[in-house]
Amino acid sequence: MPHRIGNATILACLLGLLLAVACPAIRAQTEIIYELRYSAPGDRVSMKISPRALIAAPATLVIPRTYPGGYSQVSYDSFMENVTAVSQDGKTLTCTKEADGPRWKIGQKGENIARIEYQVDITNMENQLLSAVDTSKVRPGYLGLLGYSIFAYVEGLERDPITLQVRAPEGWPVVTTLDPHVEAPKSTARAEAADYYALADSEVLLGTDLQLRKLGGKIGLIMAVYAEDEEDIAADGELAREALDRVQEYFGDTPFATYTVQLELLRPIAGHDYNFSQEHIDSGTFSLSADRAITVKSSSKQRETNLFNYAHHMAHSWIPKRAYGVGYRPFTWEMAPVIDTIWFNEGFARYAALEALVAGMPAADGRAFRDDQLSGFHGIIDSAPPFLRHMPMVVLSREASFLYSSDFRTGMNVFARGALMAAEMDEHIRLKTRDKKSLRDGLRALLSWSARNQKPFQIEDMPTLLSKATGVNVRDTLDRWMAPQP
Ligand SMILES: [Zn+2]
Numbered sequence: 163m164p165h166r167i168g169n170a171t172i173l174a175c176l177l178g179l180l181l182a183v184a185c186p187a188i189r190a191q192t193e194i195i196y197e198l199r200y201s202a203p204g205d206r207v208s209m210k211i212s213p214r215a216l217i218a219a220p221a222t223l224v225i226p227r228t229y230p231g232g233y234s235q236v237s238y239d240s241f242m243e244n245v246t247a248v249s250q251d252g253k254t255l256t257c258t259k260e261a262d263g264p265r266w267k268i269g270q271k272g273e274n275i276a277r278i279e280y281q282v283d284i285t286n287m288e289n290q291l292l293s294a295v296d297t298s299k300v301r302p303g304y305l306g307l308l309g310y311s312i313f314a315y316v317e318g319l320e321r322d323p324i325t326l327q328v329r330a331p332e333g334w335p336v337v338t339t340l341d342p343h344v345e346a347p348k349s350t351a352r353a354e355a356a357d358y359y360a361l362a363d364s365e366v367l368l369g370t371d372l373q374l375r376k377l378g379g380k381i382g383l384i385m386a387v388y389a390e391d392e393e394d395i396a397a398d399g400e401l402a403r404e405a406l407d408r409v410q411e412y413f414g415d416t417p418f419a420t421y422t423v424q425l426e427l428l429r430p431i432a433g434h435d436y437n438f439s440q441e442h443i444d445s446g447t448f449s450l451s452a453d454r455a456i457t458v459k460s461s462s463k464q465r466e467t468n469l470f471n472y473a474h475h476m477a478h479s480w481i482p483k484r485a486y487g488v489g490y491r492p493f494t495w496e497m498a499p500v501i502d503t504i505w506f507n508e509g510f511a512r513y514a515a516l517e518a519l520v521a522g523m524p525a526a527d528g529r530a531f532r533d534d535q536l537s538g539f540h541g542i543i544d545s546a547p548p549f550l551r552h553m554p555m556v557v558l559s560r561e562a563s564f565l566y567s568s569d570f571r572t573g574m575n576v577f578a579r580g581a582l583m584a585a586e587m588d589e590h591i592r593l594k595t596r597d598k599k600s601l602r603d604g605l606r607a608l609l610s611w612s613a614r615n616q617k618p619f620q621i622e623d624m625p626t627l628l629s630k631a632t633g634v635n636v637r638d639t640l641d642r643w644m645a646p647q648p
Pocket residue numbers: 474475478507508511
């Protein structure tokens with residue numbers, strides 16, 4: 163409906179204009195193009211960042227020193243080289259790295275920025291970073307890139323939409339977990355990311371040695387495998403497929419269409435560690451030593467270990483990716499955030515994965531599996547040194563915010579306590595409701611609350627959110643597990 167422009171409207175427009183200038187939060191968003199290039203053979207990838215609209219200088223370019231769920235500092239800036247920038251009229255701009263931070267000051271006042279370029283030395287990254295899951299990798303026929311290890315952002319533009327363009331060696335298939343296809347495009351690929359977080363928490367995988375399989379299901383599953391030794395992708399894929407089906411059934415919804423397993427089975431480099439896997443929004447990085455490969459010779463114990471590892475990391479696509487406490491999101495990319503709820507991220511996700519798998523087992527097997535897992539968690543707490551056992555949960559979680567895997571006593575104790583808290587809440591809810599409800603109902607409600615509110619929950623609000631869905635008060639259980647352990 164057309165309307166007359168009166169004085170009030172003009173005033174409102176002027177006010178809006180003033181606010182837009184004064185307040186960067188309502189700055190118009192601009193699309194940013196990230197162009198990733200790799201030529202084989204080579205140690206380095208090249209990046210070019212070009213915003214659709216010019217950026218006013220000076221601006222700050224930042225590369226992460228930590229990543230969601232990493233709970234540690236990883237100096238990705240150490241592997242970034244040759245940062246250059248030009249203005250719209252082709253003028254070379256100054257790019258100065260800060261002495262202490264992973265930041266570069268680009269340009270001077272009065273200039274504009276049309277393009278920023280840099281390289282990342284992937285070989286050096288893998289040599290320097292001893293935890294295989296922290297690092298991207300390059301091999302003669304394979305390049306496996308973790309988004310946060312190579313993509314920098316311009317401070318203030320983290321929420322802007324991104325188009326990723328990949329230029330690979332001629333004929334190399336390219337998979338980006340932003341839009342994964344088993345019939346992967348060759349030589350070039352393109353995908354969209356809603357914002358920097360989505361780009362940073364994705365992987366780019368390419369190469370003639372990359373093996374791709376699709377296994378259909380409610381949520382599609384893509385196995386993207388690079389193996390330096392024998393691996394039965396079909397058999398391993400079956401385990402991942404089962405894990406994804408069970409976990410999806412547990413949470414009930416399908417928040418994403420496809421899950422990508424990035425599986426790397428590597429001949430170990432001396433002094434490097436291959437024990438951790440890493441969750442992302444709708445994918446997981448499994449960088450394992452080649453002896454973890456599934457083959458006809460694999461024992462049922464090995465299969466169970468892989469099944470549980472898949473289920474655990476897939477459960478993270480719900481907890482904490484879609485329900486989380488303070489500190490997890492929004493994320494601080496330069497310093498590992500202090501998080502009070504790692505017991506939820508790691509303990510509740512672990513328990514959800516456990517219950518998801520139990521639901522698919524014959525009753526007696528399920529009970530035995532659950533008992534075995536829970537007694538393992540008790541064993542971790544019982545064998546912890548007194549100073550650690552006597553830490554209140556929040557303090558332990560804060561320690562684990564930085565030390566989770568580097569001093570895995572913090573990681574193990576925080577997940578063990580969290581998982582046992584979840585188990586006790588589950589038992590209590592089942593008992594009080596005569597098995598009509600379980601913790602699963604509470605977690606589904608918590609996920610809905612998080613989706614609606616798009617914000618972290620406060621610890622003290624968690625029992626209320628859980629009891630709304632189950633009718634059972636679990637505050638006593640929460641309080642007991644938040645306290646120092648005897
Ligand atoms: Zn985990």
